[in-house]
Amino acid sequence: PTPPTAPAPPTAPNPAHETLQFTIDTTLREPTIVLDPTHDTGDDTNDNLTRINKPVFIIGNVDNDVSHIVVHIDGRDYTIENTGGNLAFTPDQPLSDGQHTISVTVTDIAGNTKTSAELQIEIDTQVQIDSVTLTTDSGVNDHDNVTNATRPSFEIATPDDVTSVLVSFDGVNWTPISKNAAGQWEFTAGSALP
Incomplete structure (x- = not known):
């Protein structure tokens, strides 16, 4: 007689392996924005008072991985490109005489966002003799x-x-x-x- 045979064990699955490299990035420096000292006119070149109605602003502390930069002037937003180092920005329209509030927001490729402290400047293009x-x-x-x-x-x-x-x-x-x-x-x- 033929001896009994056990069924063959099921074939074990072949294991699959995948390696994923990823980076956790939670850091981002707070940017700065200042009036270009050469555009701070008058006797005091550090008082943020200027007669130039399209002044240049210098943006600093911008990390290399920042992918989005927005300058805010009185509620209007201007998007600029990160070209590395300190960035120069000039509004495309003249600013009216009076006080203006400026800040800058940066976002990096990981989605971290930081906004600078507000900068208060005054535009004064008029002089009068009473x-x-x-x-x-x-x-x-x-x-x-x-x-x-x-x-x-x-x-x-x-x-x-x-x-x-x-x-x-x-x-x-x-x-x-x-x-x-x-x-x-x-x-x-x-x-x-x-």
């Missing part, structure tokens, strides 16, 4: 701008942010003047006028 007064006005009417003084004196009133005033009698030769004890710009002709 009044010019002949202080040596003589005669019956002392407000008619008629004087017998051959070296007349004047007071010039300006807004508080005016830091220098030049005067001229001929439109060619300009002389800087200073403020008097009352805080008014004051000028007396250096020689007798014809």
